[in-house]
Amino acid sequence: LNNRAGLFRQTEPPLQCREPLRNGAQIDFGQAPPNVTWRELPAEFGERLAARTAEVGSVILSGAEKLMIIGDAQPVSTRLDFARATPGVQVVEPVDLKDLMQAAVVIDAAAGVPRLNAALKFVALVMAGIVGPLGARLDAIGQGAVPDPADLVEASSLRFAQGGDLSAFRDLLDALQARRPHIYRPHILAVMLAALSRAIARGMPLLQAAIAEREAQRTKGRFLPARGIGSTLLLKGLESDRAVILNADDMTASHLYVAMSRASTSLTIMSRERLLP
Numbered sequence: 001l002n003n004r005a006g007l008f009r010q011t012e013p014p015l016q017c018r019e020p021l022r023n024g025a026q027i028d029f030g031q032a033p034p035n036v037t038w039r040e041l042p043a044e045f046g047e048r049l050a051a052r053t054a055e056v057g058s059v060i061l062s063g064a065e066k067l068m069i070i071g072d073a074q075p076v077s078t079r080l081d082f083a084r085a086t087p088g089v090q091v092v093e094p095v096d097l098k099d100l101m102q103a104a105v106v107i108d109a110a111a112g113v114p115r116l117n118a119a120l121k122f123v124a125l126v127m128a129g130i131v132g133p134l135g136a137r138l139d140a141i142g143q144g145a146v147p148d149p150a151d152l153v154e155a156s157s158l159r160f161a162q163g164g165d166l167s168a169f170r171d172l173l174d175a176l177q178a179r180r181p182h183i184y185r186p187h188i189l190a191v192m193l194a195a196l197s198r199a200i201a202r203g204m205p206l207l208q209a210a211i212a213e214r215e216a217q218r219t220k221g222r223f224l225p226a227r228g229i230g231s232t233l234l235l236k237g238l239e240s241d242r243a244v245i246l247n248a249d250d251m252t253a254s255h256l257y258v259a260m261s262r263a264s265t266s267l268t269i270m271s272r273e274r275l276l277p
Contacts, residue, residue, distance in 0.1 A: 021253040065241040069229040083184040092230030104207040116161035128182040170196040
């Protein structure tokens with residue numbers, strides 16, 4: 001397993017996994033070498049998020065090191081929820097950027113307040129803890145309870161609702177970034193900003209600009225954050241220094257092998273059972 005990096009060379013006997021998995025056998029993680037750690041997931045469902053968050057937070061990265069956090073393939077919302085709730089964790093995106101395309105379709109089709117609502121829904125897709133408080137403020141302004149917008153975020157939001165100019169949406173995103181929120185889907189945000197600039201400069205629909213930017217991104221390779229969460233399908237072919245598998249119990253042998261072979265320095269497997277798969 002990842003012998004190029006020597007992950008399993010530091011103890012005898014090493015954790016042998018390729019042949020047992022190929023032959024339908026199990027791996028006993030109680031026999032793992034020092035740099036492979038098994039963590040038992042709590043039996044109580046509500047305690048598992050805390051355990052996973054604590055485990056990911058305990059991983060210390062040095063310099064340019066990267067951590068892969070390998071989550072459930074389905075539903076995707078479990079990975080998004082984990083990234084949203086865990087500071088520093090960001091999502092590894094599929095190349096089709098489906099959520100970005102859907103947002104562009106809705107924004108193009110809407111006008112007035114529904115157009116602003118579509119923009120705020122996109123904000124909620126990429127930033128944590130923003131839309132609730134901002135929505136309450138905008139409602140208060142609309143009802144006359146608050147006389148004037150307090151900052152560029154509120155002013156840009158109102159300008160977008162009133163005129164629908166894409167430059168107002170771009171200003172809104174720029175102003176929100178200046179607040180330094182937890183941006184848990186930075187790749188989608190970056191492509192949206194590039195699409196907005198293209199659409200504004202060329203006078204084209206946002207969706208058309210988003211498709212062009214998505215295709216341009218394909219030539220640059222996949223973006224891997226310092227602490228990136230994805231599925232085995234999204235992370236296959238990529239490597240990192242460290243990896244944490246959040247839920248190994250439900251993985252097939254092939255997916256477990258892909259998950260275990262991403263890291264070169266340390267690997268943590270979280271599961272309810274010690275013997276897998």
